[in-house]
Amino acid sequence: MAGGNAIRGSRVGAGPMGEAERGDAAPRVYVSYWCANGHQTRPSFAEEPGLAIPETWDCPRCGFPAGQDEANPPAPPRVEPYKTHLAYVKERRSDADGKAILDEALATLRERKLIQ
Structure with missing residues (x-):
């Protein structure tokens, strides 16, 4: 048996690959x-x-x-809060439009006698 301090699987000159072997x-x-x-x-x-x-x-x-400009870095992105469906509807419709649509829907339901 070989001595106890030998590193198995290595040889003289073995080492990590350097620039010389990989190229510049x-x-x-x-x-x-x-x-x-x-x-x-x-x-x-x-x-x-x-x-x-x-x-x-x-x-x-x-x-x-x-x-790249240290004195004027770009502003962080604005995070928009989560919007509900109702919030999007309120952006598109005024209160008068909403009341007109509601009155129209109630009139349709009354015609079908689904509500009083």
């Missing part, structure tokens, strides 16, 4: 983005001609949109 990495450009909460993120993009760098980037810490 593509040139990168780092762009800073700031969100409304003051967080900075610096994603890297491949430095290729014609490659468009996005104007905004989602902040990985808070999820708000982040822009």
Whole structure:
């Protein structure tokens, strides 16, 4: 048996693959983005001609949109509250329209003698 301190399955010179075996990495450009909460993120993009760098980037810490201008970051999106069906109807109809529709429906039910 071999000694107890030998690492099985390894050989001299074995190690993690490095740049020499994978080839050179593509040139990168780092762009800073700031969100409304003051967080900075610096994603890297491949430095290729014609490659468009996005104007905004989602902040990985808070999820708000982040822009390249630190002094004027984009505003956080407005969250609209949940609206009920009645709220949507009230947006489309005035009180007078609602009363006219209700009177028409009641008249139809009275004709069919379903209500008094």
